[in-house]
Amino acid sequence: MTLTLTQVAKTFSGATRALLPTDLTVEQGEILSLLGPSGCGKTTLLRIIAGLERADPGAKIRFDGEDVTTQPVEKRKIGMVFQSYALFPNMSVRGNIGYGLKMQGLPRAEIAARVEEVIALCQLAPYAERPVTALSGGQRQRVALARAVAPRPRVLLLDEPLSALDAALRTQLRDELAVLLRRFGITAIFVTHDQDEAMAIADRVAVMSHGRIAQIGTPEALYRNPATTFVARFVGDAMALGGRLEGAELHLPGGSLPLPSSSPGHDVFVRAEDIRLDAQGPLTARVESVTFLGTHYRIALHGVAHEPLFALHSGLSAPRPGEEVRLAIAPERLILLPKEPA
CATH class of the missing domain: 3.40.50.300 (P-loop containing nucleotide triphosphate hydrolases)
Structure with missing residues (x-):
């Protein structure tokens, strides 16, 4: 029917x-x-x-x-x-x-x-x-x-x-x-x-x-x-990155990220599974807490954006709270949405 x-x-x-x-x-x-x-x-x-x-x-x-x-x-x-x-x-x-x-x-x-x-x-x-x-x-x-x-x-x-x-x-x-x-x-x-x-x-x-x-x-x-x-x-707990847009680049407290395109008037979001620990990554953050969930670790990160971020890490070990880490986010994994009225 x-x-x-x-x-x-x-x-x-x-x-x-x-x-x-x-x-x-x-x-x-x-x-x-x-x-x-x-x-x-x-x-x-x-x-x-x-x-x-x-x-x-x-x-x-x-x-x-x-x-x-x-x-x-x-x-x-x-x-x-x-x-x-x-x-x-x-x-x-x-x-x-x-x-x-x-x-x-x-x-x-x-x-x-x-x-x-x-x-x-x-x-x-x-x-x-x-x-x-x-x-x-x-x-x-x-x-x-x-x-x-x-x-x-x-x-x-x-x-x-x-x-x-x-x-x-x-x-x-x-x-x-x-x-x-x-x-x-x-x-x-x-x-x-x-x-x-x-x-x-x-x-x-x-x-x-x-x-x-x-x-x-x-x-x-x-x-x-x-x-x-x-x-x-x-749907998927996307997190707002905030920051300042300049052309096709997003400037954050912890570094700068390339965007898929120049996106004035947009907000940028990311999901926890798309934040990667990468020693050569362009972003710097401090590990606030680490939670072991069996198949992966959930890592709380401070200093990279204005609000705390969470990353899902599937490695066999994880950094300890208080450590400084480098992060990477692929441009195509960023979610760009038009700014909503305040």
């Missing part, structure tokens, strides 16, 4: 603009993430798509061309997975998955066939007769997905589906969720504030800020070509 939103906005009481007029198209079978900090409007947008919130007058919501703007939630044929999963603790896995189908009044044979289908898709056969209270967090997530998909919804909506899990389990289930959503082949939209989660799962990511979509694109496009300072900082 193709989802099309036109001029979708939401104003709450007291003239609070939770969502500014938004246009968005999600293609058949596409997985889209709404990514942003708390209060940016992503959950409001998801609830409007579901029919749980009514958009401001003038909005249009279309499912495969059908106008569902004023349709109530129960008529939109939406599948939803919430943070809490909202499973029935007194029912088995099979009972939870089949409950919505029973409420639709489907024949018993069709219910049984659909339940078996999603149990197989979600690899839940060994747990089918267990109560959901006997399952792990990851298994419960799979039950919630199976229950949402069993009625064959037109679109699947997920609201922070991994946020209730601990960090180690989130990483494991993030990859599992990406596989399951593609196996379903269903149009899916999920809300998250976790950039790693969005980039690992989604075909496209819509980065939201202050009630609007700041930029939308593939994870690679957002990371490599952010359109705004907000997107550069939020």
Whole structure:
């Protein structure tokens, strides 16, 4: 199903603009993430798509061309997975998955066939007769997905589906969720504030800020070509270098860097993985702290720019705090963005 939103906005009481007029198209079978900090409007947008919130007058919501703007939630044929999963603790896995189908009044044979289908898709056969209270967090997530998909919804909506899990389990289930959503082949939209989660799962990511979509694109496009300072900082933690631009050179407290081109009126950003320790590098910095993270070191650097910088170093050893080091940054790894109004 193709989802099309036109001029979708939401104003709450007291003239609070939770969502500014938004246009968005999600293609058949596409997985889209709404990514942003708390209060940016992503959950409001998801609830409007579901029919749980009514958009401001003038909005249009279309499912495969059908106008569902004023349709109530129960008529939109939406599948939803919430943070809490909202499973029935007194029912088995099979009972939870089949409950919505029973409420639709489907024949018993069709219910049984659909339940078996999603149990197989979600690899839940060994747990089918267990109560959901006997399952792990990851298994419960799979039950919630199976229950949402069993009625064959037109679109699947997920609201922070991994946020209730601990960090180690989130990483494991993030990859599992990406596989399951593609196996379903269903149009899916999920809300998250976790950039790693969005980039690992989604075909496209819509980065939201202050009630609007700041930029939308593939994870690679957002990371490599952010359109705004907000997107550069939020996706990949880009750091501002500051300094003074003169032609195609950036002058910093710790030295000068060549730029890809002369860029007056721009700010320059860099990501931690693009700062290299290099004895012949043009920049000088003092090591403030070193954190060992297993696959690499995270080194805090002072004196090279007006603000502290961090570098990711994958060598077998790292400099000690207090040492002076030389740094290099390849010109093509710098991110140049137009200055934003103060």
